[in-house]
Amino acid sequence: PTIVVLISGSGSNLQALIDATQNTNQDSGSPSLKANIIGVISNRQKAYGLERAQKAGIPTETVSLKRFKDQGKSREDFDDAVATLITTKYQPDLVVLAGWMHILSPRFLAHFPRDNVMNLHPALPGQFDGAHAIDRAFEAFQQGTISETGIMVHKVIADVDRGQVILQQPVPILPSDTLSTLEDRIHLAEHDIIVRGAQAFLDELTGKQQQQ
Numbered sequence: 060p061t062i063v064v065l066i067s068g069s070g071s072n073l074q075a076l077i078d079a080t081q082n083t084n085q086d087s088g089s090p091s092l093k094a095n096i097i098g099v100i101s102n103r104q105k106a107y108g109l110e111r112a113q114k115a116g117i118p119t120e121t122v123s124l125k126r127f128k129d130q131g132k133s134r135e136d137f138d139d140a141v142a143t144l145i146t147t148k149y150q151p152d153l154v155v156l157a158g159w160m161h162i163l164s165p166r167f168l169a170h171f172p173r174d175n176v177m178n179l180h181p182a183l184p185g186q187f188d189g190a191h192a193i194d195r196a197f198e199a200f201q202q203g204t205i206s207e208t209g210i211m212v213h214k215v216i217a218d219v220d221r222g223q224v225i226l227q228q229p230v231p232i233l234p235s236d237t238l239s240t241l242e243d244r245i246h247l248a249e250h251d252i253i254v255r256g257a258q259a260f261l262d263e264l265t266g267k268q269q270q271q
């Protein structure tokens with residue numbers, strides 16, 4: 060099966076996916092991913108994740124909304140360009156958003172009638188939808204309104220971070236935590252759940268479960 064990954068930043072979750080596709084020794088603690096990552100798309104030229112992809116020999120593309128706007132094009136033109144790139148050039152079984160900083164519009168999602176788009180979000184379902192989820196969880200913890208947070212991978216629908224949950228995982232917040240120690244714990248958990256979630260979703264999309 061094939062995967063295209065969309066990134067905007069450092070790509071540590073992309074790296075986890077790359078490592079998992081190369082992880083052949085089953086007995087190692089880290090999960091493996093039986094798939095090929097055939098393309099990485101970034102909306103930022105400087106995203107370090109592009110270097111990670113290039114090091115792994117994966118084709119990369121950059122599509123910048125800013126550049127579209129500078130050329131007098133619209134957000135819709137940008138969405139159509141990204142979606143068309145994925146569906147014509149790559150036709151992946153699965154699209155994974157790993158830190159993609161744009162909200163996917165209904166227009167973008169209309170290009171994916173098979174609903175084969177997965178997003179990673181660093182919060183539990185319905186807790187802190189949207190941006191800066193970790194900061195907001197840390198603040199809520201400091202105010203005493205939550206005792207733990209979590210992460211999830213979910214199917215993408217037009218309603219931000221609200222699609223059907225594929226996997227979720229609680230992440231404890233410790234009284235000694237700073238924002239950065241919490242971020243480290245969350246990113247570590249993300250690198251595991253994004254691989255397990257991609258494998259589970261691929262199995263569903265390619266009908267593997269029915270065969271078992």
Ligand code: GRF
Nearest residue numbers: 068069070071072158179181
């Ligand atoms: C992750 O925390 C992801 O959940 C959020 O953006 C971050 C991406 O990190 N949407 P990276 O670029 O994969 O390191």
